[in-house]
Amino acid sequence: MKTNLDQIMQDRNIDALLVLGDAEHNAPMYYLTGGGHVNAATLIKPRDKDATLFCNDMEREEAKNTGLKTQVYSVYSLKKLNKEAKEKETTLFALRLQKMLTDCGVTEGHVGVYGHTDLSASFSMLLDAGKLMPNIQFIGESELDSVFLQAMETKTEDEVARIRKMGKITTEVVGKVKSFLTDHAVNEDEVLIKEDGSSLRIGEVKAKINLWLAERGAENPEATIFSIGRDAGFPHSVGTPDDELRLGKTIIFDIFPCEAGGGYFYDFTRTWCLGYAPEAEQKLYDDVRDVYETIIEKMESGMSFGELQRITCELFEAQGHPSPLSTESPQEGYVHSVGHGLGVNIHERPWARMGMKGNALQPGVVFTIEPGLYYPNRGMGVRIENTYYARPDGDFEILAEFDFGLVVEMKSKE
Numbered sequence: 001m002k003t004n005l006d007q008i009m010q011d012r013n014i015d016a017l018l019v020l021g022d023a024e025h026n027a028p029m030y031y032l033t034g035g036g037h038v039n040a041a042t043l044i045k046p047r048d049k050d051a052t053l054f055c056n057d058m059e060r061e062e063a064k065n066t067g068l069k070t071q072v073y074s075v076y077s078l079k080k081l082n083k084e085a086k087e088k089e090t091t092l093f094a095l096r097l098q099k100m101l102t103d104c105g106v107t108e109g110h111v112g113v114y115g116h117t118d119l120s121a122s123f124s125m126l127l128d129a130g131k132l133m134p135n136i137q138f139i140g141e142s143e144l145d146s147v148f149l150q151a152m153e154t155k156t157e158d159e160v161a162r163i164r165k166m167g168k169i170t171t172e173v174v175g176k177v178k179s180f181l182t183d184h185a186v187n188e189d190e191v192l193i194k195e196d197g198s199s200l201r202i203g204e205v206k207a208k209i210n211l212w213l214a215e216r217g218a219e220n221p222e223a224t225i226f227s228i229g230r231d232a233g234f235p236h237s238v239g240t241p242d243d244e245l246r247l248g249k250t251i252i253f254d255i256f257p258c259e260a261g262g263g264y265f266y267d268f269t270r271t272w273c274l275g276y277a278p279e280a281e282q283k284l285y286d287d288v289r290d291v292y293e294t295i296i297e298k299m300e301s302g303m304s305f306g307e308l309q310r311i312t313c314e315l316f317e318a319q320g321h322p323s324p325l326s327t328e329s330p331q332e333g334y335v336h337s338v339g340h341g342l343g344v345n346i347h348e349r350p351w352a353r354m355g356m357k358g359n360a361l362q363p364g365v366v367f368t369i370e371p372g373l374y375y376p377n378r379g380m381g382v383r384i385e386n387t388y389y390a391r392p393d394g395d396f397e398i399l400a401e402f403d404f405g406l407v408v409e410m411k412s413k414e
Contacts, residue, residue, distance in 0.1 A: 052070070153365055269384060338369060366390075
């Protein structure tokens with residue numbers, strides 16, 4: 001949790017955090033500021049001290065709304081700094097960073113660097129800043145196990161409530177998509193058609209999804225997976241916009257919106273066949289559903305997420321499907337992990353990786369369970385996903401309920 005941040009910094013021998021970029025859609029910055037319209041900001045947090053948020057003058061009121069100590073960039077005269085930098089832009093901003101760090105009491109030690117910015121500009125600035133401040137070492141961390149990801153791993157009740165609310169919005173939109181599809185007529189080629197007789201296509205469905213999310217105060221920055229047939233056989237295929245919606249083909253609908261401004265995410269997947277499911281598609285779905293139900297039964301508070309991945313692999317292999325347990329980088333069958341943590345990042349700790357230390361399903365974590373099978377050459381794929389909360393009492397709570405049905409009955413077929 002955020003309250004553990006200073007202890008985590010100490011454990012990792014990090015003396016200060018330097019976070020760069022916007023307050024929106026920038027997980028480390030959002031986590032510390034709560035978001036808001038603050039662009040190209042700089043946040044400096046020394047260990048065991050409060051953070052300071054540096055911002056442009058035009059956004060000083062937005063910055064104050066974060067509740068953090070704030071300072072405008074203009075207190076550091078760019079005109080004077082430019083002369084000192086001999087008009088070299090990266091050195092100019094390195095000089096400003098030097099002054100900001102010094103004003104925050106950071107003149108030596110390890111400074112962790114985080115955030116979303118233009119990599120080239122930030123890298124050049126930090127190189128020059130390192131020359132100006134030889135007693136400071138700017139460091140990066142693994143994308144799988146940073147200070148922020150460790151702090152974010154366990155959630156407060158308020159954070160869980162926000163994710164739960166996003167789950168309600170998400171499943172409402174999924175329900176609207178389901179009704180939207182079933183309201184369409186179907187032609188003799190088993191293609192869904194609109195009132196003008198033209199085919200309904202995936203791009204049109206996704207436009208409706210974005211509209212319905214926006215109406216509910218949510219955003220879709222990572223897009224939506226809505227893929228049919230062969231595309232459904234590739235786990236992260238977002239779908240081809242011009243593909244027609246037709247009966248009897250597997251549709252993977254994976255939707256993962258967040259709060260407006262880049263806040264907390266939700267993650268949810270269903271697989272549908274419109275009208276009916278052919279025998280092969282039904283069999284593939286049944287295999288996934290059986291594994292899903294089994295691993296839900298086997299989940300225990302405190303168990304390794306990687307162990308749950310191993311169990312999932314064994315279950316799928318017992319059904320005759322390849323998995324990462326026995327096949328390196330399988331291209332079909334079960335090809336990914338059984339889930340991941342969820343929060344202000346769509347993917348965060350705990351990770352479901354076999355042999356990876358830590359990453360337990362401990363009380364306070366929010367995570368997905370999403371087994372799937374993929375056979376693009378057979379023109380099909382199936383995934384089922386729900387988001388769970390590991391409660392303090394040791395139980396697991398599904399954060400948004402929705403039916404599991406594969407076949408979506410059409411209201412009209414002519």
